[in-house]
Amino acid sequence: MSVNINGSTGVSLVQDGVIVTADMASSVPLGAKNKIINGNLGINQRAVTGSVVLGAGIYGHDRWKAGASGCSYTFATTANVTTITISAGSLLQVIEGLNLQSGTHTLSWTGTATAKIGGGSYSASGVTGTVTGGTNMTIDFSTGTLSLVQLEEGSTATPFEHRMYGQELSLCQRYFQMLGGDTTFSASHAWATGAVFNTTDCWMSYQLPTTMRASPTITNDISSGVVQMISDGTKTVSALNSFSFNAKGGRFKAVITGGVSGYSGVLQAVDSDGNYIKFAAEL
Amino acid sequence: MYKKVNDGITNEETNIIIRILDNAYIPFDPANTDYQEYLAWVAEGNTPEEAD
Numbered sequence: 001m002s003v004n005i006n007g008s009t010g011v012s013l014v015q016d017g018v019i020v021t022a023d024m025a026s027s028v029p030l031g032a033k034n035k036i037i038n039g040n041l042g043i044n045q046r047a048v049t050g051s052v053v054l055g056a057g058i059y060g061h062d063r064w065k066a067g068a069s070g071c072s073y074t075f076a077t078t079a080n081v082t083t084i085t086i087s088a089g090s091l092l093q094v095i096e097g098l099n100l101q102s103g104t105h106t107l108s109w110t111g112t113a114t115a116k117i118g119g120g121s122y123s124a125s126g127v128t129g130t131v132t133g134g135t136n137m138t139i140d141f142s143t144g145t146l147s148l149v150q151l152e153e154g155s156t157a158t159p160f161e162h163r164m165y166g167q168e169l170s171l172c173q174r175y176f177q178m179l180g181g182d183t184t185f186s187a188s189h190a191w192a193t194g195a196v197f198n199t200t201d202c203w204m205s206y207q208l209p210t211t212m213r214a215s216p217t218i219t220n221d222i223s224s225g226v227v228q229m230i231s232d233g234t235k236t237v238s239a240l241n242s243f244s245f246n247a248k249g250g251r252f253k254a255v256i257t258g259g260v261s262g263y264s265g266v267l268q269a270v271d272s273d274g275n276y277i278k279f280a281a282e283l
Numbered sequence: 284m285y286k287k288v289n290d291g292i293t294n295e296e297t298n299i300i301i302r303i304l305d306n307a308y309i310p311f312d313p314a315n316t317d318y319q320e321y322l323a324w325v326a327e328g329n330t331p332e333e334a335d
Binding site: 197201203213214215216217218219220241242243244245246253280281282283 | 288290291292297299302305306307308309310312314315316317318
C-alpha cells in the first residue's frame, strides 16, 4: 500500500499499482474538518426532553438555538445518532468566527430538513456558501429531520466527522456549562468549596472545567431541593448570589445561618432535584 | 429590567449587572452577548435600577 500525490487528482491510496481510494481529502474523513459543534446532537447539557418548545433565541441541545419564530422539535437517539424532527420554526447554530477560514464551505446533513448558510436560501443537504474567516456565521435549519450536521471547507460534502464524546462536550462547554441538572445523579454532589466569612456568608470558589468564550452570564435555581453547606455541621443554603466570574472561574456567595467565621465549607446538592448554576457565553 | 449590584464584601459598585427577569448575573465583558443587549438597552435611553 502506498500513497500517490498527484497535482490533478490529489492524494490517493494505491495498492499494487491500482488506486484504491482516489482523492482521499475529498472522500475520507480527515481530522478537525467539521466546523459545526454538536453536529451529532449528542450533547444535551440543558437536558431538554420530549416535545421541545423553544422561544426565539433559546437554546435546546448544546449550540443549537431557536430562530426568530421559535422552534418546536422532538428528538430520538438510535445507535448513538440523534435525529431531531423540527415541526415548526427554525433551529440555528452560530459558528464562532475564530473557527472559520475564508472560502467556499459546504453544509451537509442526513434528513429531510432544508437549511441555509448565512443569508442564502433553504435547500436540501449539500448547501454551499461563502464564508469570511474570523466572522461569526449562522446556519439555519427549517422544518424536517436532521442529524449528522457538518460544515466543511470546499464545495464537496464528505463523510461526517465523528469526534470523541469528551472532545465534543468540551467544545460545547466553551459556550455553556452547568453545575447540577443531571437527572440521573441522585446522590449529593459537591459543587464548590469555600470559607465561612461571617454568620450568613460563605464565599465559594469555582474553577470552570473548560475556559469559556467570554465571561459567562450566570443564573441559578436552588428552589427545587435542599442545597447544603458542610462546615461546622450541615447547614441549609437559602440563596446563592454575588457571582463574579471571568472566562476561567470565579467566586460566589452561599447564604447560610449560624455560620462560624474561619471554618471551611463544601457546597453540595442533589443534582436530580433540579438545582443548578448555569454559565452561558453563547453567541 | 436591569439592576446594578454591589460587591458582597466591599459593598462597592461592581462591573456586573443583574437582569431582573431571570436574576442573571451579566459581566461587563464586551464579548458577552447579554452584555451587548444591555448596552443596546441603555443606548435606547433606559437606566438600570440602583443596587439594593
